[in-house]
Amino acid sequence: MGRVICDLTIWVDGYAAGLNQSEERPFGDDGGGWGDRLHAWYADPDANRAEIERVTAAEAFIMGRNMFGxxxxxxxxxxxxxxxxxPPYHAPVFVLTHHARAPQPMTGGTTFHFVTDGIESAQAQARTAAGAGDVAVVGGAATINQYLAAGLIDELRQHIAPLTLGAGTRLFDGVPPLDLQQVSARxxxxxxxxSYRVQSWAPSPERSTATFTKESSCSMRKRHRTAGDGACSTSPCPS
Known part of the structure; x- marks a missing residue:
């Protein structure tokens, strides 16, 4: 069975997108709205070829609805x-949403499948589609945080731009403490x-893993229902 991996480009202060995202400015208030400064490293393929190729090397992909559009x-x-x-994926892509929709085939082998019953279901469907290959959770950051909080990501690859943003959607918000093993840096x-291997959760001595799981899951569901980024987990909020 392949791994569940994640590639995400972030600013030094951890943000993956700014405030006030819209159709005209999908990356929000980031100095331009289209993530050009954040993703400037894509404009130098000779220096970053291996990392660029790995971003779309999985056999199936998962994204939140906010990333889809x-x-x-x-x-x-x-x-x-x-x-x-x-689209650049050329493989099945499972989009988290609260609203059912028929699959949307695209040119080049990409088909968008719309999943309404939670992150675990999306992962199970993506694993089936990927066979022995990897599954990639491609974003946005709020969706990645849901998968990290649920302990469902094996390897996290950060691409850190040498800039700060100050506000927006941030990696690790609402995620319990993690034990990360660095496997590469360049x-x-x-x-x-x-790149980090996600070993396990590392809760503080004062609080149990179960408490972290319950509280983080609850707070994240509330936030994602408001933000509209993907579908939350299937179990009801415990509060």
Whole structure:
């Protein structure tokens, strides 16, 4: 069985997108709205070729609805993602949502499947689709945080841009303490690539793992229902 991996580009202060995201500014208040400064390292493929190729090397992908597009509520308009007719995944992509929709095949082998029954279901479907290959949780940060909080990611790959943002959607928000084993690190002029193996949760001595699990899961469900980033876990909020 393959791994569940995650690649995410973040600012030095941990943010993956700014405030006030919209269709016109999908990365929000980040100095331009389209993540150009954050993802400047993609413009130097010679220096970052291995990392760029790994981003789309999985056999199946998972993303939150906020990453898929700006449409909220029911599917009252035909939105097929930000990437045009030929998205870069060329494999099944499972989109977390609260609203059912038929699968959307695209040019080049990508098919978007819309999952309404939670992150575990999306992962199970992606694992089946991937066979022995890897599954990648590609974002956004709020969706990745749900998977980290649930202990469902094996390897986390951060691509850290040498800039700060100050506010927005942040990696690790609402995630219990993690035991991360660094497996690689490499710097280029525009980015530092750091990969971690996610070993286990590491709760503080004063509080049990069960308490962390319950509280973080509850608070994250409340926040994601408000933000609209993907679907929350299937079990009811314990509060």
């Amino acid at each position: 700006p449409v909220r509520g029911g599917w009252d308009r035909q939105w097929n993602g930000w990437w045009g007719d030929d 710097a280029t002029t525009a980015v530092t690539h750091v």
